[in-house]
Amino acid sequence: MPRADIWAAIHRERAALADELAELTPDQWATRSLCGQWTVEEVVAHLTAAASTGRWRWIRSMAGARFDADLHNQRRMLEYRGAGPDETLARFRAVVTNTTAPSGHTPAWLGEVVVHGQDIRRPLGLFATPELTAVTEVARFFAERDFTVAGRTVRAGFHLVATDGPFDIGTGPEVRGSTLALVMTMAGRTDYCDDLTGPGVPALRSRSAG
Incomplete structure (x- = not known):
């Protein structure tokens, strides 16, 4: 953008x-x-x-x-x-x-x-969500560097796949979910791991909490 x-x-x-x-x-x-x-x-x-x-x-x-x-x-x-x-x-x-x-x-x-x-x-319990284009921009930024959050460190070794947009990055055990849930997990909010699926979720949850 x-x-x-x-x-x-x-x-x-x-x-x-x-x-x-x-x-x-x-x-x-x-x-x-x-x-x-x-x-x-x-x-x-x-x-x-x-x-x-x-x-x-x-x-x-x-x-x-x-x-x-x-x-x-x-x-x-x-x-x-x-x-x-x-x-x-x-x-x-x-x-x-x-x-x-x-x-x-x-x-x-x-x-x-x-x-x-x-x-x-x-x-x-509020259900409004940010625009997908905005969240996708944040997902790409977080995934590529450790700046305001340790996004690159958190997602290293996992294949993150957004189920609602184009965000798709990495190799390793797959983790699937909304772009927002992936962003929040990269930002260390482990609550959002509950919204994710795939074999990599347990390890990603541990990494995010770390």
């Missing part, structure tokens, strides 16, 4: 997620997401931080955290979290069309909203 199309997809996915978030109850905002210990509200604040942090600010923040990515992310999440869900959502809506990012790896920032969107939706 051309960079302009990727940014357009990022903006659509952010806007769609923001509309879903507007319907959440206070208890849902406090639900634990699939992203570590973070709640839904904390993941949304993290997405706002990611859409607000350019290269030099990211470098300064990482240096201040002694290049501890978890500490950097926690500090920036707290910076962009509001006094409550309404303010947190308003801050997220304000960056929906931003094109700010720590690097020029645009598919990674599409992956940011695709993965974290599902981190929120899955625990809440």
Whole structure:
């Protein structure tokens, strides 16, 4: 996908997620997401931080955290979290069309909203899914490198086959499933292994959890 199309997809996915978030109850905002210990509200604040942090600010923040990515992310999440869900959502809506990012790896920032969107939706039982073209772009990016997630390491030695699109990569024990389930598994979300089939699933689950 051309960079302009990727940014357009990022903006659509952010806007769609923001509309879903507007319907959440206070208890849902406090639900634990699939992203570590973070709640839904904390993941949304993290997405706002990611859409607000350019290269030099990211470098300064990482240096201040002694290049501890978890500490950097926690500090920036707290910076962009509001006094409550309404303010947190308003801050997220304000960056929906931003094109700010720590690097020029645009598919990674599409992956940011695709993965974290599902981190929120899955625990809440929400069934909206990102556009297949967007998810396929993320799948290809994750499979080829270890950048924001260890996608290349996770999928090495497996044949991943999307059942709903063109994504097909690797050799080894086969794993089949939706492009989204494969993306989420490469991103370390083992819950999505339940959506996969094939002889490679048990080993891939172990690798993803590792």
